[in-house]
Amino acid sequence: MIVPAxxxxxxxxxxxxxIALDDLCLDLQPGEFFGLLGPNGAGKTTSLHTIIGLVxxxxxxxxxxxxxxxxxxxxxxxxxxxxxxxxxxDAQFLNVREILIYQAGYxxxxxxxxxxxxxxxxxxxxxxxxxxxxxxxxxxxMKRRLMLAKALMHDPEILILDEPTAGADVELRHQIWxxxxxxxxxxKTILLTTHYLxxxxxxxxxxxxxxxxxxxxxxxxxxxxxxxxxxRLEDVFLELIRSDKQ
Amino acid sequence: MxxxxxxxxxxxxRFIKDALDTIAPPTVxxxxxxxxxxxxxxxxxxxxxxxxxxxxxxxxxxxxxIIRNSFYNPAYSLFQSRWDGNxxxxxxxxLSYTQMALAIILGGVARGLLVGVLVLIAAxxxxxxxxAHPILVLVYGLSVSIxxxxxxxxxxxxxxxxxxxxxxxxxxxxxxxxxxxxxxxxEMVRGIAVIESLTRLNPFTYIIGGFRGALLGTTEADxxxxxxxxxxxxxxxxxxxxLLFRVGYHLKA
Numbered sequence: 138m139i140v141p142a143x144x145x146x147x148x149x150x151x152x153x154x155x156i157a158l159d160d161l162c163l164d165l166q167p168g169e170f171f172g173l174l175g176p177n178g179a180g181k182t183t184s185l186h187t188i189i190g191l192v193x194x195x196x197x198x199x200x201x202x203x204x205x206x207x208x209x210x211x212x213x214x215x216x217x218x219x220x221x222x223x224x225x226x227d228a229q230f231l232n233v234r235e236i237l238i239y240q241a242g243y244x245x246x247x248x249x250x251x252x253x254x255x256x257x258x259x260x261x262x263x264x265x266x267x268x269x270x271x272x273x274x275x276x277x278x279m280k281r282r283l284m285l286a287k288a289l290m291h292d293p294e295i296l297i298l299d300e301p302t303a304g305a306d307v308e309l310r311h312q313i314w315x316x317x318x319x320x321x322x323x324x325k326t327i328l329l330t331t332h333y334l335x336x337x338x339x340x341x342x343x344x345x346x347x348x349x350x351x352x353x354x355x356x357x358x359x360x361x362x363x364x365x366x367x368x369r370l371e372d373v374f375l376e377l378i379r380s381d382k383q
Numbered sequence: 384m385x386x387x388x389x390x391x392x393x394x395x396x397r398f399i400k401d402a403l404d405t406i407a408p409p410t411v412x413x414x415x416x417x418x419x420x421x422x423x424x425x426x427x428x429x430x431x432x433x434x435x436x437x438x439x440x441x442x443x444x445x446x447x448x449i450i451r452n453s454f455y456n457p458a459y460s461l462f463q464s465r466w467d468g469n470x471x472x473x474x475x476x477x478l479s480y481t482q483m484a485l486a487i488i489l490g491g492v493a494r495g496l497l498v499g500v501l502v503l504i505a506a507x508x509x510x511x512x513x514x515a516h517p518i519l520v521l522v523y524g525l526s527v528s529i530x531x532x533x534x535x536x537x538x539x540x541x542x543x544x545x546x547x548x549x550x551x552x553x554x555x556x557x558x559x560x561x562x563x564x565x566x567x568x569x570e571m572v573r574g575i576a577v578i579e580s581l582t583r584l585n586p587f588t589y590i591i592g593g594f595r596g597a598l599l600g601t602t603e604a605d606x607x608x609x610x611x612x613x614x615x616x617x618x619x620x621x622x623x624x625x626l627l628f629r630v631g632y633h634l635k636a
């Protein structure tokens with residue numbers, strides 16, 4: 138039996154007046170490119186944050202390659218690289234290259250290896266010329282690329298991307314898509330959230346649609362469209378969300 | 384271990400790279416105290432506990448510098464990382480919660496001791512300090528800096544805004560330190576009921592007095608009682624910091 142790369146098991150997260158996740162059950166296979174879709178407040182980011190321990194589940198659990206995300210958090214974190222929705226960059230006093238080197242250091246990569254890995258990723262992400270710059274000097278697109286490079290510094294098996302192309306222009310979006318497809322071809326498991334349904338349709342092998350913390354549907358974009366007699370994922374999405382509201 | 388050392392290096396580089404804002408002002412501040420209170424006014428006060436006034440006040444000023452700077456570094460660093468969101472870098476890494484707390488606390492210890500040593504050097508330029516019990520001086524410096532870096536870590540986690548950190552400084556640290564006999568001995572305030580009572584009740588009186596005893600050889604306060612207080616405070620505050628990290632207080636939803 139193949140151990141899922143990520144397994145959400147009856148995951149529930151409740152805040153005082155809000156249920157952010159309601160009995161979410163979902164398995165992602167190793168090497169899969171998976172999209173988590175849903176309107177704002179559907180529970181996409183909450184799901185991702187439970188994987189790396191930023192959100193404590195009210196009930197249920199998340200397993201990463203059979204490791205419990207809460208109990209075995211140190212081993213789980215080694216396997217996972219994450220980019221957040223916001224620009225989470227240590228801009229207090231570090232330059233671009235140092236941000237990458239410190240990030241690798243937190244994951245136990247030696248300074249020597251971290252330096253060469255940082256240089257490799259700076260070139261790959263077209264940030265080499267900005268290596269000595271401060272974050273404040275970077276454009277939005279550069280920050281997005283830096284966030285992605287940061288997530289890859291310790292060469293994780295699983296990549297978690299929370300709206301990686303939010304705010305990116307068309308050219309940058311295509312660049313990021315190409316990079317993500319490369320990582321996928323290298324065998325990495327990718328879990329992505331996005332509001333751009335054509336992005337999910339283009340990149341993801343399977344998608345899950347969430348609404349108010351509940352899983353409405355899961356399957357490949359083509360499969361979901363065929364089941365509902367639709368042509369595009371966007372139509373499936375709208376149909377599901379509207380019918381759930383009723 | 385690389386992860387722990389990386390976070391510790393970050394905490395140290397944070398104040399080293401910004402030394403004009405983090406190291407220079409508190410050092411210059413205390414040197415001004417030395418010049419004004421020690422040299423200008425102190426000459427009129429004569430001897431206190433068998434030493435000149437400038438010698439008497441030096442241990443308190445050194446300890447005050449250690450306390451404030453050990454507190455500031457973790458408090459501001461942690462709060463800013465929470466504010467900017469980049470605390471998630473450490474939280475999503477394989478670092479244990481204990482390692483995170485200790486690295487941040489040790490960063491504070493490093494800043495506290497660095498400013499303490501700079502103030503000590505300035506003190507040695509202005510007056511003679513006998514170092515009656517050098518090992519005790521060192522243990523005092525370390526335990527006090529650990530204790531207040533621990534407090535800084537707790538405040539950095541608990542504060543809801545920048546003012547929260549200043550509130551702790553203005554309403555807790557400054558009164559405790561200044562009413563702990565930095566500038567006066569119990570003998571000097573005998574008969575001034577309010578100050579005498581506050582000073583006697585203040586645990587800092589025994590910590591500062593003990594450090595003074597270790598540095599100058601004066602005996603108004605028992606050096607061991609002060610040391611036990613400082614060590615006890617250090618253990619409690621460090622443990623509490625680790626506990627807050629483990630439960631994810633203000634770190635996790």
